[in-house]
Amino acid sequence: MANVSSCALCPHSGLGFCNAVLGQPGQAAPEDRSWQHHRVVAAGKLIISRNQRLPDVFVLCEGWGIRFLQMADGRRQILSFLLPGDLFSVAMVYQERVHFSVKAVTPVQISAMTRVDVQSQLAKSPTGLSALAGSSAFEVKTSDELAAMLGCGCAEERIAYLFLHLRKRIAARNVIRDERYPIPLRQQHIADATGLTPVHVSRTLRRFRERRIIEFSSGILEVLDPPQLEALGSLR
Amino acid sequence: MANVSSCALCPHSGLGFCNAVLGQPGQAAPEDRSWQHHRVVAAGKLIISRNQRLPDVFVLCEGWGIRFLQMADGRRQILSFLLPGDLFSVAMVYQERVHFSVKAVTPVQISAMTRVDVQSQLAKSPTGLSALAGSSAFEVKTSDELAAMLGCGCAEERIAYLFLHLRKRIAARNVIRDERYPIPLRQQHIADATGLTPVHVSRTLRRFRERRIIEFSSGILEVLDPPQLEALGSLR
DNA sequence: CGGCAGTTTGATGTTACTCAATTTAAGTGG
């Protein structure tokens, strides 16, 4: 499996774990793939839930998902958005149970591979392992930055950060023209990701619109004033 | 290096990466240790700073440290507290630069090992790698839970969570009697870890004291009512 | 005894939440 090496850059380049392990989309695939199966999940459906025992490692191939923690009283914190090519979490490669749940935002296609197969594939290639280490570092960094934003940022900063974060990830995958990014989220998702209420998200987005920083409606983010957005949402 | 295997349990048992790689404190150490050097750092001193290029991997051997992100305007978010035995971060094993800073809370002793040496030690033992994977999973889980608490919890819940988290980690290391835990933190640290102001931390601690849930003063946490603390601060 | 860092308290201000009503947008079936 030669192209596992391309995974080394995956979280940063946005290529994703999926392509690395499954082969590039356009390429002919001579290898045996019986150990990998695909599933389609409808929008809004739960894909895995916390603490569930899972023999498989999942990669999201198509659509958007959320990785989240749910409290007893229904509140939830979205930990990350899963985009095409994303391994649900590095932890899945080594553990049967994970501490989070995953839900489909849009209709979604996922690929499941048995853990032992993934492990043996990875063991064969030293680059595969360092790739996974890179993914792992990226996960921790992302999670740390999220914590920092939730702990230190006001509503505007949190939302600005979220959009900047998504913008970067989308731009790494798609060719973007015109600072317009497809983001298939409801304001409820923005709220759950930033620790705000949907009402307050709505008000904050209106202020952004009035100040001509960004517009976000019907699934399209348009960045009108990139410098101002970064002034608000960058951590440094 | 046979006892690297003991690291498999490290984040959960609280044994820590340090003992696993450096050997148990009491044991005679026949191996060559020239590749490892110790440093003592005074309380309050910065140990590493964000984005700094580092040839070494650090483990905290004595005292308490904080791992944090600092914003341009001085606000900071504490991402985790480093206790004796803690590897600063798994990311350090694979990357020259890390995204966070580390500061000594108390006087601190740290052990530095060159990255290549650590990597080769780990490569020799498959258990060492899976141990590191376990540490990594624990890091991500901790960071995710922090984000969830900051996003979803009110002041009381955040502080309760923090103390529960620290209590568990301390109890895994020390023998505890009487629900009294040494925690050498100022209210400013609690504030920076929970995204609150020191003033509000003080008020919240007073309410906890009045309701006889916990007392926290002069470096000692006393848990008066464990069930009530868990009702407030557990995520589930 | 004085000085300093940390904590506590009070008064006031701001941010974000809650609740409820209204508007908009997106289907769906006639």
Place this chain on the structure above:
DNA sequence: CCACTTAAATTGAGTAACATCAAACTGCCG
């Protein structure tokens, strides 16, 4: 193409949580 339905977004009014500012208090150390 137009009612009708439903989910999502917006708006307003009132409230709760937390921040800010400033002053007083505590314990500790020289």
